[in-house]
Amino acid sequence: MSRQPVIGLEVHLQLKTATKIFCGCSTQFGAGPNSQVCVVCLGFPGVLPVLNKKVLDYGIRVALALGCSIQEKIVFHRKNYFYPDLPKGYQISQYDLPLGTGGAIEIAPGEKIRIMRAHLEEDAGKLVHKPEESASLVDFNRGGVPLLEIVSEADLKSPEQAHHYLKTLKNILEYLDVSDCDMEKGSLRCDANVSLTGPDGKWGKKVEIKNLNSFKGVSHALTYEIQRQGRLLDAGETITQETRLWDDLAGQTQPMRSKEDAHDYRYFPEPDLVPFSVSVAEIEKARKLLPELPAQRAQRFVEQYALPPVDAAVITAARATADYYEDCVLKTVPDKRALFQKPLSNWILSDLAREMNERNIDSITAINFPPENLVELVALIDSGKISGKMAKDVFVEALKNGQSPSAVVQAKGLSQVTDPGAIRAAAETVIQENPKAVADYKQGKPSALMFLVGQLMKRMKGAASPPVAQAVFKELLDK
Amino acid sequence: MNVETLASLARIELSSDEKTRFAGQLEQILHHVEKLKSAHTEGVEPTTHVLPLANVYREDQLRPSLSNDAALANAPDKDGPYFKVPRIIDPAS
Structure with missing residues (x-):
C-alpha cells in the first residue's frame, strides 16, 4: 500500500465585533500603529479582562452551524510562551473545555469532514521587521482581537480535499455573517498538519505548516510538503516533528527556527476570567436564529x-x-x-x-x-x-x-435579422451551393437542415435568427 | 520536569547554586501539593474559582484607548509609534 497523506486544518477566524475580546479597544483594521491599545490588551499588571458578550454569541453561532455541541461549561486557559507579539507572556485561549466540540460539515454529497473543536482566543500583535537595524517593531492594535479557532479532525486525504474543505467552510462562515472571511487581510487564516501513513497504515510524524494565507497557498504548500516527506521516507530518512513556514514566493516550506524547543505551553485555567455556561434555552434560541445555510x-x-x-x-x-x-x-x-x-x-x-x-x-x-x-x-x-x-x-x-x-x-449594430425576406436571398444561394445537403434533406435527414442553417449563418456572419432561418429553408425546400 | 527546563521556559538564567536551592524548594512545593490529594473530593466538581460566579460579560461597546504616547511611555525602546524589540529570526511572517 502506498503512503497516504493525513491532513488536518486549523482555521483562525477573526470575528467582526466592534471591540476586542477582553477590552473596549476598537478592532478597526488599518488604524495608526498602537492607537487601539489599552492597559488590558497591553498586559499591564493588575488589570482584569472581561469577555465581550458578542464574541461568545458569534462563537456559538459558528459552532452550531458546524454541528458542534456547545459545552456545558466554557473555561478560558492561559497558553504560556514568549514571543514579542504577545505582551503578557501568555495568550488567553481555551484548552480542555472549549466552546464547541464534535461537529462535521459535508463538503460533497456523502463526504463529511469532522470538526474536532471550536474555541475562542485572543489574537497577537503584529511584527514589522527591520533587517537593516536588526530590530523588529511591534504594533499591538491586533492584540486582543477575537478569534475563533476551528480545528478539523485529520480526515483530509489530499491537498484537493483540504482545499475543498476550506472553501466549503468559508462559504458557511460567510453565510453566518460573523467575519469578513478575507484571507488576504488575515481575517481568515489557515494552518495545516500533515503526515504520511507508513506501510502499516499508521500515521507518521506530523509537521505543522504555518503562513498559508491563500487558497492556492494551502494546496501548493500541502502538495510540496507531501512530496518532501515522501522523498525523505524513500531515502530511508525520518521525518522531524516540527513547525514549518510556507514561503509562497519560493514555493517551499522551511523550518521555523524560533519555535525549535518542543511546545510546552503549560496551560492552566485563566484565574482572571470566571467560567461561562450557556443554558439549553439560549442554545436553542441561537439555533433558531441561525441564518439560512x-x-x-x-x-x-x-x-x-x-x-x-x-x-x-x-x-x-x-x-x-x-x-x-x-x-x-x-x-x-x-x-x-x-x-x-x-x-x-x-x-x-x-x-x-x-x-x-x-x-x-x-x-x-x-x-x-x-x-x-x-x-x-x-x-x-x-x-x-x-x-x-x-x-x-x-x-x-x-x-x-x-x-x-x-x-x-x-x-x-448587432441585432439579429428576423425578417424572412432579408434571409431568403442568402438561403437560396446556400441551397444552390449545397446540392448534397438538399438531397439529404429531401430524403428526410433532419441534420441536413441544421447544416444548411449553419452555412447560412456563416454567410450572414451569424446575424440571422436561427428559428426564422429554419422556417425559410423549410418553405423553400418543401414546396 | 527539571529546574533547567523550567528556567529556560521562563527565560531566566540560574547559577548552579540557585539550581540546587530551587530544586529543593520546588520539591517541597510539589510535596505540599501532593498532600492535597488526600482531601476527600468525592462529589465535588473541580473548580478554578472560589467564588460562585459565572457569566461575567461586557457589551460590545467602544471605550477610549490610550494615546500612542501613553501606550509607549514605559517601553524600554521604541521607534516612532512602535514598540521596538530585538530582531526576530523567522524567515517569514
Missing part, C-alpha cells in the same frame, strides 16, 4: 426556482453568488421570472463563472456586470433581438467597456 438555500432554490439540484448547489455555495442570482430574479419583470430563472442560472454558472476563473476573482460582486445587465442580456435573447451565440459576444464586450448589453447591441 448553503445546503438549505440550495434546497429552496430547487423548490422556488425549479433549478436542478446540482445547479442549485453550485450557485448557493458562495453567498455572494446566490445573492446575485436572487437579485437577478427580483429584477426580472414578474411575468418573465419563471421563463428566465433557468437561463439566468446558466449564465452565472457558465460565462460568469468562467470570467471569475480566468481573472482569478473570488467574488461575483467584483465582476463589472451587475445583475440588471444579466437580466437585460437574457431579455435580449428572449425577445429575439440577438441569438444566444451573439449574446456571448455582447457579454464579453459589455464586460470590457462597462456598457449595458443593449448599448453594446446598439453600438455594434
